[in-house]
Every structure is written in C-alpha cells, then in structure tokens.
Amino acid sequence: MLKLGKLTDYATVLLAAMAAEPERLHAALELSGRTSVAAPTVAKLLKQLQKGGLVQSARGAHGGYRLARAPGLVTVADVIRALEGPIAVTDCAVHDGGCAIEVGCAARAPFRLINAAVTQALEAVTLADMAASLSATPRRPAEVPLTEVPILFHPANSRPTSQVRAHVRRR
Amino acid sequence: MLKLGKLTDYATVLLAAMAAEPERLHAALELSGRTSVAAPTVAKLLKQLQKGGLVQSARGAHGGYRLARAPGLVTVADVIRALEGPIAVTDCAVHDGGCAIEVGCAARAPFRLINAAVTQALEAVTLADMAASLSATPRRPAEVPLTEVPILFHPANSRPTSQVRAHVRRR
DNA sequence: CGTAAAGAAGACCAAAGCAGTCCGGTTTTC
DNA sequence: GAAAACCGGACTGCTTTGGTCTTCTTTACG
Numbered sequence: 423m424l425k426l427g428k429l430t431d432y433a434t435v436l437l438a439a440m441a442a443e444p445e446r447l448h449a450a451l452e453l454s455g456r457t458s459v460a461a462p463t464v465a466k467l468l469k470q471l472q473k474g475g476l477v478q479s480a481r482g483a484h485g486g487y488r489l490a491r492a493p494g495l496v497t498v499a500d501v502i503r504a505l506e507g508p509i510a511v512t513d514c515a516v517h518d519g520g521c522a523i524e525v526g527c528a529a530r531a532p533f534r535l536i537n538a539a540v541t542q543a544l545e546a547v548t549l550a551d552m553a554a555s556l557s558a559t560p561r562r563p564a565e566v567p568l569t570e571v572p573i574l575f576h577p578a579n580s581r582p583t584s585q586v587r588a589h590v591r592r593r
Numbered sequence: 594m595l596k597l598g599k600l601t602d603y604a605t606v607l608l609a610a611m612a613a614e615p616e617r618l619h620a621a622l623e624l625s626g627r628t629s630v631a632a633p634t635v636a637k638l639l640k641q642l643q644k645g646g647l648v649q650s651a652r653g654a655h656g657g658y659r660l661a662r663a664p665g666l667v668t669v670a671d672v673i674r675a676l677e678g679p680i681a682v683t684d685c686a687v688h689d690g691g692c693a694i695e696v697g698c699a700a701r702a703p704f705r706l707i708n709a710a711v712t713q714a715l716e717a718v719t720l721a722d723m724a725a726s727l728s729a730t731p732r733r734p735a736e737v738p739l740t741e742v743p744i745l746f747h748p749a750n751s752r753p754t755s756q757v758r759a760h761v762r763r764r
Numbered sequence: 765c766g767t768a769a770a771g772a773a774g775a776c777c778a779a780a781g782c783a784g785t786c787c788g789g790t791t792t793t794c
Numbered sequence: 795g796a797a798a799a800c801c802g803g804a805c806t807g808c809t810t811t812g813g814t815c816t817t818c819t820t821t822a823c824g
Binding site: 425426431438439441529535536540543544546551553 | 595602605606612613628669673679682683702703704714715717
Binding site: 620621622636639640643650651652653654655656657658 | 797798799800801802
C-alpha cells in the first residue's frame with residue numbers, strides 16, 4: 423500500500439486545476455464543479471492548504487483562493503507536508519528515540535535512505551508539470567510518455583527541489 | 594505522513610535479523626527475544642511472510658523459519674508487498690477505473706511517475722544491505738554514511754531489482 | 765446601509781483499517 | 795506420548811480518516 427490519503431490526492435487535483443490559471447482567484451464552489459470533488463471537502467482542503475502556506479485566500483464576495491507561489495515551485499512533497507505532516511516512511515526514519523530497538527537496529531539506516539529517496543521523488547514533480555500534462559494531447563494511460571527521468575539522489579541535501587528537477591520528456 | 598504500517602517495519606527488522614544467519618532456522622520465540630518485538634506479533638508476521646513466499650517454515654520441534662531467498666534478493670518492496678499488497682501511492686496510480694475524474698485528470702500521470710520512483714527506491718535496498726549495516730561500525734545516526742545513491746528511473750521497466758542496485762558506500 | 769457571496773473555525777460522526785492477542789489444531793522430534 | 799514448534803483463524807479495542815454541518819466573519823455591490 424504505502425498509500426497517501428484521499429484528501430491529499432484531492433488536494434493535488436485541486437492545486438493542479440488552480441495551476442492552470444495561477445493568477446485568477448478560484449472560489450471553492452467553482453473548483454468543486456471543475457474537479458468533481460464534493461464542495462465541503464474542497465472548502466476544508468483549501469483551508470488546510472492555506473494554513474500550510476500553499477494558497478492565499480481572499481475573503482468576502484468575489485473572494486477565493488490563489489496559489490501562493492508559482493506552479494513550478496510547488497511540489498507534491500509540499501502538498502503532503504501541508505496535509506499529513508512531515509514525510510516519514512517509518513517513525514524511526516525521522517525522529518529519534520521512542521523505539522525499543524533503536525541502537526543496533528538494522529533497519530534504521532536503510533529506512534532513512536529510502537525515506538530520502540522517496541522524498542526526492544516527491545519533490546521532483548511540481549504543479550506546473552501537472553498542469554502541462556493536463557493540456558497535453560490525451561493518450562491512453564499506458565503510453566503516457568513520462569519516461570526516463572533520472573533522479574539524482576543526495577540524502578545529505580534534503581531540499582534539492584530547485585536544482586535537481588525531473589525532466590519530463592514528451593514526444 | 595506516507596507511512597507504512599508498524600507491522601511492516603517490524604517484519605523488516607525480523608527479516609534483517611534472519612539475514613544475518615541466512616542458513617539457520619529461527620524460531621519465532623527466539624526472534625522475538627533478539628528483536629524486542631512481542632512474541633505473538635512475531636508469530637503473526639512470520640506466518641504472513643510465509644504466505645508471501647519470503648520465508649520457508651519447518652514445523653515440529655526444532656522447527657522455525659528461514660529466508661526463502663538469499664538476503665541480497667529480498668528487497669524492502671517485497672516485504673511491503675507481502676504485508677500490505679501492491680505499492681500504490683494513490684489508487685489511480687495503479688488500477689484504472691473507479692475514479693470520477695479519471696479522464697483528463699491532471700494528477701494521474703504524474704502520480705504514476707512518482708509511484709514508479711518510490712517503488713524504485715524500495716527495490717534498491719535489500720536485506721543484505723541491512724545485515725551489513727548492522728555489523729558495520731556503530732556511528733552516530735546523523736553521519737550514517739549512506740550517501741550519493743544514484744537511482745536510475747525507468748518506469749517502463751517495473752522490476753529492475755537485480756540490475757539497478759543501490760551502491761552503499763561507506764568510508 | 766443592507767444583503768449576498770464568499771472564506772474561517774471548529775464540532776461532530778460514521779466507517780474503515782490497524783495493532784495486538786488468543787485459541788484450538790497439526791506436525792515433528794526425542 | 796509429550797514437548798516444541800508452526801498453522802489458521804477469530805476477535806477486539808483503538809486510532810485514523812473521510813466527510814458533513816453549523817456558526818461566524820469579512821467583503822463587494824447595489
């Protein structure tokens with residue numbers, strides 16, 4: 423499984439929809455209509471995303487939400503962190519202590535490695551990529567042309583978002 | 594969080610412990626003692642791992658469990674699959690249909706990409722790596738020397754376990 | 765200045781998944 | 795035949811998650 427929550431999934435869809443028109447204000451209800459996500463859920467999610475600093479809100483009539491940063495600077499990892507907290511494949515991969523085994527645990531170091539790699543993968547995809555894949559020529563899913571994305575893995579550097587980027591090649 | 598269950602974590606620890614002596618039979622109770630995982634839980638996990646084909650069992654007195662494959666051929670991804678089913682960051686990343694959005698969903702293709710990358714990372718670490726890191730010179734966690742592991746990302750090839758391997762460099 | 769359109773905040777609930785335990789049965793060794 | 799193991803479940807309590815509802819505040823516009 424290793425699943426992330428549905429809400430996180432929805433949030434990504436919402437943000438991707440917003441990324442198509444980054445400047446405009448998007449009302450929660452309008453986004454609900456465009457994405458088929460239930461209205462109360464959209465409202466809840468956008469509030470959480472605002473708390474997480476990913477979107478800005480404008481209150482009152484003709485209010486709505488807008489991306490706080492350019493689509494290319496918002497990664498999937500950011501979305502997950504805003505909704506589910508820090509990315510941690512296992513508890514011991516992030517915060518020390520609390521584990522009975524801890525010292526001499528064979529799995530600890532490898533899990534940290536894995537956690538870094540997973541984080542890396544999540545930081546490599548931005549809303550801009552999603553917005554682009556939306557307007558691309560529709561194709562059968564199986565041949566969606568995202569291929570051969572070399573990911574440089576560098577656990578020491580935990581925030582390589584801007585330098586190390588996935589190159590999404592489409593033919 | 595993107596967390597995997599505690600049981601999966603425990604299972605990895607158990608298997609790593611077994612990987613230290615791959616030939617020997619390990620009784621559930623004995624493994625419990627060595628890993629500080631509660632005995633009934635160990636029993637439950639080993640049963641599931643057997644069903645998943647990761648360990649072989651020998652019944653009767655002096656019975657126990659043994660790795661079904663060489664430690665270098667068992668990856669963390671295998672463990673997760675045995676206990677939690679297929680690796681799927683989101684539902685739509687794996688099985689088609691059932692999603693209201695589906696067609697024209699901006700998040701779908703990128704999530705597949707991410708899912709492949711995550712799988713890749715999980716396939717890159719084997720029990721042998723863990724057993725090695727266990728017997729390595731103990732160091733402060735912060736400077737655990739797992740660094741610079743280039744991961745070749747190739748979604749088309751979903752089972753690159755044996756070719757593409759993480760190079761765990763230690764100084 | 766009043767009304768309508770929006771977001772803010774949080775309480776609330778139902779359902780599902782997860783962790784953990786326990787039991788009775790079977791197989792093998794000594 | 796008794797003890798040491800694994801086998802196959804059932805079962806339960808708990809936490810998390812998804813989703814809805816209500817009430818309040820803010821702003822635009824006629």
